[in-house]
Amino acid sequence: MLGLLLARAGVRVLVLEKHRDFLRDFRGDTIHPSTLELLHELGLLEAFLRLPHQQVREIRARIGATLLPVADFSHLPVRCPYIAMIPQWDFLDFLARSAARYPGFQLRMQAQVTGLIVESGRVVGVESGNERIRSDLVVGADGRHSLVRDRAGLPLVDLGAPIDVLWFRLSRQPGDPQATMGRFDRGSAAVMLNRGDYWQCAFVIGKGSLAVLHERGLEALRARIGGALGFPSERMRELASWEDLKLLTVQVNRLTQWAREGLLCIGDAAHAMSPIGGVGINLAIQDAVAAANHLHGEFRSGPPSLAVLARVQRRRDFPTRVTQRFQVLVQKRILQRVLEDDETGGPFRPPLAARLLGRFPLLRRIPARMIGMGARPEHIESPAASPPIAA
Numbered sequence: 001m002l003g004l005l006l007a008r009a010g011v012r013v014l015v016l017e018k019h020r021d022f023l024r025d026f027r028g029d030t031i032h033p034s035t036l037e038l039l040h041e042l043g044l045l046e047a048f049l050r051l052p053h054q055q056v057r058e059i060r061a062r063i064g065a066t067l068l069p070v071a072d073f074s075h076l077p078v079r080c081p082y083i084a085m086i087p088q089w090d091f092l093d094f095l096a097r098s099a100a101r102y103p104g105f106q107l108r109m110q111a112q113v114t115g116l117i118v119e120s121g122r123v124v125g126v127e128s129g130n131e132r133i134r135s136d137l138v139v140g141a142d143g144r145h146s147l148v149r150d151r152a153g154l155p156l157v158d159l160g161a162p163i164d165v166l167w168f169r170l171s172r173q174p175g176d177p178q179a180t181m182g183r184f185d186r187g188s189a190a191v192m193l194n195r196g197d198y199w200q201c202a203f204v205i206g207k208g209s210l211a212v213l214h215e216r217g218l219e220a221l222r223a224r225i226g227g228a229l230g231f232p233s234e235r236m237r238e239l240a241s242w243e244d245l246k247l248l249t250v251q252v253n254r255l256t257q258w259a260r261e262g263l264l265c266i267g268d269a270a271h272a273m274s275p276i277g278g279v280g281i282n283l284a285i286q287d288a289v290a291a292a293n294h295l296h297g298e299f300r301s302g303p304p305s306l307a308v309l310a311r312v313q314r315r316r317d318f319p320t321r322v323t324q325r326f327q328v329l330v331q332k333r334i335l336q337r338v339l340e341d342d343e344t345g346g347p348f349r350p351p352l353a354a355r356l357l358g359r360f361p362l363l364r365r366i367p368a369r370m371i372g373m374g375a376r377p378e379h380i381e382s383p384a385a386s387p388p389i390a391a
């Protein structure tokens with residue numbers, strides 16, 4: 001997204017991606033209302049919505065035996081008051097195609113960054129295998145295991161996470177509910193995302209507890225997951241082996257300093273988010289927009305100064321902190337307690353906050369705003385300097 005915006009503003013950009021394509025395991029397919037609004041501001045919304053996707057207008061939670069609506073996106077003041085569910089690789093291919101229309105944009109696949117070039121304390125480029133690529137600015141947008149962040153020696157604070165998540169797919173069958181929802185009961189927490197012909201499911205487990213689950217065996221885990229999702233055991237046979245379950249080791253961390261001379265980190269590289277609220281993609285996109293807003297005019301007279309790079313952090317630090325604080329709170333106060341709860345206890349009653357959301361529709365606008373827009377939503381302020389070349 002940052003490559004697209006800077007190329008659109010007339011800056012020469014080279015994006016290095018280590019994989020051959022963007023087609024990889026599930027890592028979030030949610031395009032939030034705020035991102036859809038940005039696509040509108042860029043004139044890309046109509047083309048984007050022509051890609052196959054599902055629209056989620058409301059999120060529900062089943063807590064014990066009670067089904068409650070918890071977030072209603074329909075009142076958000078945007079063109080698309082819903083989450084568009086679309087495979088992340090389709091979204092990234094779409095952005096890459098849109099960016100390729102600008103003459104300054106270049107995307108190189110299978111180009112892994114292996115090191116930084118540093119001269120007199122300033123980052124002046126990257127190494128990619130045997131190649132040395134010099135640039136006025138290096139942006140580390142290389143995700144939660146960022147090599148760029150690591151090599152730059154930027155200081156990271158770990159906020160801790162008491163949970164991990166197992167991700168898997170199950171087919172949807174006639175009679176299944178429509179809604180995308182979270183399901184919570186004594187000892188279990190799960191999420192089911194309606195993806196048309198299949199469910200993308202997340203099953204929350206205690207941090208580092210996968211080895212214990214392995215010891216107990218797949219059959220025992222299938223039974224627990226089936227109970228959490230409310231599916232009979234035959235349907236759980238679709239989870240034929242451990243290979244069908246992908247572990248997300250949840251991390252919540254952030255850099256206290258996102259930049260040094262010649263280098264800036266954004267997205268997960270600057271702040272790995274918990275999957276709670278499914279907001280990681282949204283935050284990464286918002287960072288990119290804020291970075292482009294601050295940086296687009298800075299390359300005319302040489303590299304952007306550290307003071308300008310620090311402004312990007314100042315702009316995005318607050319939304320990152322607020323969101324992570326909320327996620328850490330939910331992890332500790334709700335998920336950890338739910339997981340530690342004795343499965344043999346009495347009926348599981350929704351907590352007061354959830355009951356209030358169920359009772360008062362107006363309150364459901366608050367989580368919708370937090371998830372759908374986030375704190376301090378960005379708008380495109382970087383200009384379109386060169387007209388795109390017709391596709």
Ligand SMILES: Cc1cc2nc3c(=O)[nH]c(=O)nc-3n(C[C@H](O)[C@H](O)[C@H](O)COP(=O)(O)OP(=O)(O)OC[C@H]3O[C@@H](n4cnc5c(N)ncnc54)[C@H](O)[C@@H]3O)c2cc1C
Pocket residue numbers: 016017018019026027028029030111112113114141142143144146147148167248266267268269273275277278279280281282284
């Ligand atoms: C299982 C899972 C489920 C998730 N679910 C959701 C969800 O529902 N909603 C949501 O909003 N977020 C979700 N997330 C989080 C979301 O994926 C991230 O927050 C978001 O993708 C961050 O974007 P990013 O561009 O900063 O990093 P990434 O999306 O991680 O992109 C980094 C890119 O850099 C490339 N790269 C890495 N190292 C190098 C290198 N050395 N050289 C060149 N290229 C490199 C990678 O191949 C990758 O393409 C989920 C994450 C996981 C793992």
